[in-house]
Amino acid sequence: MADRRTLVRPPPLDPNKSAIENVLELTELTQIGPDMFTNTRPLWHPPGARGIYGGAVIAQCLAAAQQTVPTNFSVHSMHCYFVLAGDATIPVMYYVEHIREGKSFATRTVQAKQRGKAIFTTTMSFVRENSGGRKTVNHAVPLPQNIVPPDEDGSEVDDEEGNGPFVSKRIEILNKDSKDPHEKRTRQWIKAKGRISPQGGHQAHLSALAYMSDSYFIGTVSRIHDLWRFGTPPNPPPNGKSTPEMEHRRQYMRKLKESEGVHGDAENVGEGKRPEVGMMGVVRLKEERPVARAPGSKL
Template sequence: MADRPTLVKPPPLDPSKSAIENVLELTELDAIGPDLFTNTRPLWHPPGARGIYGGAVIAQCLAAAQRTVPSNFAVHSMHCYFVLAGDSEIPVMYYVEHVREGKSFATRTVQARQRGKAIFTTTMSFVRENSGGTKTVEHAVPLPQNIKMPVEETEQEALNNIKLMGNSPFVSQRINILNSESTNPHEKKTRQWIKARGRISPEGGHQAHLSALAYMSDSYFIGTVSRIHDLWRFGAPANPIDKSTTETVASDMALRAEYIRRVQEAEGVGLDTTNEAQRPEIGMMVSLDHTIYFHEPRRFRADEWMFAEMSSPWSGSGRGVVLQHIHAMDGTLIATCFQEVCISLPMLESVTD
């Protein structure tokens, strides 16, 4: 049988659900085996990326595991490893294993496989609601002060952004890089506002918001090390280039130039795009792992603005570590994320007389 992006033909989109709920919909394969799921709809392959968008696999693994725990349990930590690049042209199978069934905690592992091989693996821990007791030790990193607030898109702006960025199920607004003039990369912080498009349905419950948060947590994350070192990698434009017509090529180049301009303007940097051959670039950048600590699983909505701030404490030996804090607009710290990336510079060509 020819490769296909889903195991069964996708049903029509459910208009009562948000775009991100439709994107992350799973099909249970109980006729084949217990706790076995597959993607209901094709998964996104970002332009220029080696495989499918990592956030989609992260979120669908979480969605699969959430369907195997009691409703009064919520995820509090998720530790993931990217093993192989996922192929957007074939289905992903999600195998959930019950590791622990406790009174206060439950543990699940999920393995995402394609063609029988693991492309991604994660272990998640769930905690029973209100199991921490009546007295707890509490503190949290506060929402930064004096940050530029998000602006709601007009209908035309939404259409323009979709054209530039593809039909993304979430909205992001990047703001200036904090301490962009510093000579110390570890002092710089990249920042953005994010939220799911539309309104997440009541039927989705807190689980839908957590899955959506997991999906968005991988946005803009991997590029933190390259940005704080002023190493830029603008992937292929959202629309494929059809070189059969000069009109299409010109349109594509215009989209690319507009995207670069918007990124620079939002982040407060001034790289010269008139001669892209002169700008510093990276040779390869891929995610190795991804960790999410969910702090307040029932105190936020993923379809309302959330503030994400990223920094990097270290890079070296071809790798870099990135830290991310995600806040709700009311200041609630809802998640802390870590990621390690593999990053390399292009090999310099040897110079001969």
């Protein structure tokens, strides 16, 4: 099993599906047990990162759970916890637990495991389409004006082959000069490459959104607090020769910094310079209320 990144040999890419659908494809393990899945294709380990790209685990947990609820149910909340760094050299196993089965709501808990230990866990709530009655209340933040979408051929965050499944474009930080971090706003335009297939349904679109959600989001912390987030350059090897892995990481970090207007290591950590991020996390508090329903209706 050493350096076996998938449990079974990956099939050829499906040309009828978008790149992100192929990346997130799951293999169901019905012969081993019910509601068990594993990654069909190898998962990306960003250069310099502690483990695999977190968006892949988020999205595949969602994709696994979606296969255990009726097709007319959509996820409306997802609470995620990263427990351990994922290892890109071995498969990830996804275990779906049925917590609630209702007429309008369903709840699932999914654990992503490697070597028998959970690396990620999430609890999701699903709601049946049009179960809120005839009248519902909706609102959304309006799309910013004069925003140029990203090019289909380019991406600011790619995988190790430079062929990531989505494209992204950074948008300037609002209130960047404010002394109060809570007044600043970071924004990003993201979209899946190509066109998600009709057979993927709304589930494929939601899984794609979950995959892309881990890009740029946590970096908000360092950007609004003006922290150096690119890490300390690795020490040179004793023999003075750079390894392919070190060169790969250097090229990736250079591309990432250039995408944000940072060049070289002139702003790196040290006395009198910007402090470096050691470890960070983002906490989002969300109040959830039942969906408004018409008088006399039942859940």
